[in-house]
Amino acid sequence: MTDAQAGWPSAIAAANQQFQQQHPGVDVNIQYQSWDTVLQKFDAALAANDPPDAIELGNSQTAKYMAAGAFSSVNPKNFPNGNTWLAGLKASCTYRGKGYCVPYYAGA
Incomplete structure (x- = not known):
């Protein structure tokens, strides 16, 4: 069985990088x-x-x-x-x- 969440860390990192480019100076602190x-x-x-x-x-x-x-x-x-x-x-x-x-x- 594959967990759909297994790829989340890389997806979150990519989304965060895109967000940072669109919103410079805004800090995002992701906590699992x-x-x-x-x-x-x-x-x-x-x-x-x-x-x-x-x-x-x-x-x-x-x-x-x-x-x-x-x-x-x-x-x-x-x-x-x-x-x-x-x-x-x-x-x-x-x-x-x-x-x-x-x-x-x-x-x-």
């Missing part, structure tokens, strides 16, 4: 977390009023944070592929009619 501690660390960052600018969470983990107001809203129209998001995944990023995350990955 383990699934068993990511929510504890995120909760601590929220409690300290020092949350990350972006975070990857599972679709079953987003509802708690959307309801608590921990995320800023996002509009799918602001993403080049926003009109292709799968309805089932998009629903996990929607709270009270607004989007709060980007549904980009699904596994079975």
